[in-house]
Amino acid sequence: MATLGLIEYAQAGPEVRAVYDEIMAVRKADWINNFWKALAHDPVSLRRTWESIKQVMVPGELDHLTKQMIYIAVSATNQCGYCIASHTAAARKAGMTDAMFAELMAVVGMANETNRLASGYQVEIDDAFKK
């Protein structure tokens, strides 16, 4: 339960419904996940966040699946349970196999490890990386 509760389609005003409709159309889905239903308490943020997500996640130089895996990498690093669950589902829908997920996790794990070795050992940036 979100603190403010979730706004279902039936209760939603026209601004919120317009975003919900668009989300379902883009995702070829017939339901809205809780994230948007919570954010719908603030229709302006709902609209802005959806527009940003749509712009950012569209296939470009990076394909949609790669972008979903990057989303998982960030979410696992931040320990965001909701985002890990929702973006893992989205990545699977976009074609992520178990083997790809395993490799993704292995890289995320190592990066989190060596990030702390680099900071703990107080390693200075090599001049070659500053060019």
Place this chain on the structure above:
Amino acid sequence: MATLGLIEYAQAGPEVRAVYDEIMAVRKADWINNFWKALAHDPVSLRRTWESIKQVMVPGELDHLTKQMIYIAVSATNQCGYCIASHTAAARKAGMTDAMFAELMAVVGMANETNRLASGYQVEIDDAFKK
């Protein structure tokens, strides 16, 4: 400068040199970056970390460039200046263009934003994501 200083090839013992030689061979490079020179104070960790990195970063279901970009995503999320610099350099060497980097950053930024909206609004995981 690492607290313990950096161990250059000339000062290094045979275990450390063996890892340095392997790093340079794998990377087709003639130098070692500071991260490894700091870690070399602990030859056992140096060997283990290198073996792990080698295993994790080898192309598999995900290609090497995708893995380097995931590394950057984690490092930027953790604010690890050294790792951002070194893995951005590695990703560029592996073919990351400015446009790919820009898209990567856009996804990393959005993921960090929505991670906090999900937690702040206390959004519960949808049943559909638990299957």
Place this chain on the structure above:
Amino acid sequence: MATLGLIEYAQAGPEVRAVYDEIMAVRKADWINNFWKALAHDPVSLRRTWESIKQVMVPGELDHLTKQMIYIAVSATNQCGYCIASHTAAARKAGMTDAMFAELMAVVGMANETNRLASGYQVEIDDAFKK
């Protein structure tokens, strides 16, 4: 459930009861939330933490509600589910409306996004900000 369980008023020793009494008096409440009941296993930390919270959260240059919203901002950034729930409740009690909460979340989200853009793009601090 805390690993160590929760110490209820009835079981508590005099040092712990003294803190519980004070918390209830300051908050004009007739119950103690789980955070303090867990911390009560360590009466010295309980006392120190309560004294610090009391000193820090008292209205001063910033009013109490602003301080509670800053607490939420930190807790959402850290993904601390307990603290988000407890300080959101406290902030509402202090007068935070749904509209204020929505604006708070929007700022927290953007700050988490641009923090990573700044680090990922390796942006140097402007001289104008160093003065």
Place this chain on the structure above:
Amino acid sequence: MATLGLIEYAQAGPEVRAVYDEIMAVRKADWINNFWKALAHDPVSLRRTWESIKQVMVPGELDHLTKQMIYIAVSATNQCGYCIASHTAAARKAGMTDAMFAELMAVVGMANETNRLASGYQVEIDDAFKK
């Protein structure tokens, strides 16, 4: 220096200049800070980020200074050196006194402390906070 370098006004294309002009107008300033000059490598992100910041930081239910202090709270929690410096400067410009900054820091510090006590003691959310 950003990895990609900074795009100065003189070098910038029309889309970037349009954002720069708007930033300077809104802020009543005659210069652009490095964050935007780095992001300008990606004019689409530059535009989206600026539009979002403008929408989020405008005075509403929370005044501009409160929003800047929330930005500092998040940035200090995330250890983002650039953002701490830039938003501390912005908050001062908006009227934050030394005494206000000191109180802000005290709350940020305590929140980061108790966030970890809550997680480390594995404190469960009180039913009263779930309503």
Place this chain on the structure above:
Amino acid sequence: MATLGLIEYAQAGPEVRAVYDEIMAVRKADWINNFWKALAHDPVSLRRTWESIKQVMVPGELDHLTKQMIYIAVSATNQCGYCIASHTAAARKAGMTDAMFAELMAVVGMANETNRLASGYQVEIDDAFKK
């Protein structure tokens, strides 16, 4: 439940069983905790992670209990619920008393607080700490 589910001993292939057998032997336990059963979907990561943990957690200059407490310190800082629970259990098995846990938490809390005071106040590293 892990997204991929958990691999029980009965279903496991020989590589996974070999690791499970070793974990139970080293820990003098007759069961495997969920972390390993989830990771078992990737036998290579399972093996590598177990070998690393075994090497890192063996008593050396620091005893096993100290290492478990350091593990808790990191896990509480990162808000990793699973790791806090599992390593608190492991530390207790290794002799951590309630009083030791309380002191550990107090240090973790203060460190998280002063980390943000240091960053928020933009404190420069003293020359004496750079030697």
Place this chain on the structure above:
Amino acid sequence: MATLGLIEYAQAGPEVRAVYDEIMAVRKADWINNFWKALAHDPVSLRRTWESIKQVMVPGELDHLTKQMIYIAVSATNQCGYCIASHTAAARKAGMTDAMFAELMAVVGMANETNRLASGYQVEIDDAFKK
């Protein structure tokens, strides 16, 4: 340089000098590090933080060196450059050898890695760890 600058002993008022004197006495040192000189802009926070640090870091069930190493573990996890530098210096003064530091870093690295594997694989807490 702290944003607010550093308050040297000569400029300090009597409340600040009293804390500085106590810090130097406890540490058997003839100088004050920058952290305290920055915090001195807020004599109340200076006093509270010092009292808390003194209480928390005093040898108890855990010895002083163990506490300093826990401080480093948290600081490296949070990427707090100042705190890593200052507490590494303090730990060395308290007897931390290079070999101890190396083991500390190895544990910190692994904990940061497995924290993300546990969250990314969405591992549920074993019943055995809830007792």
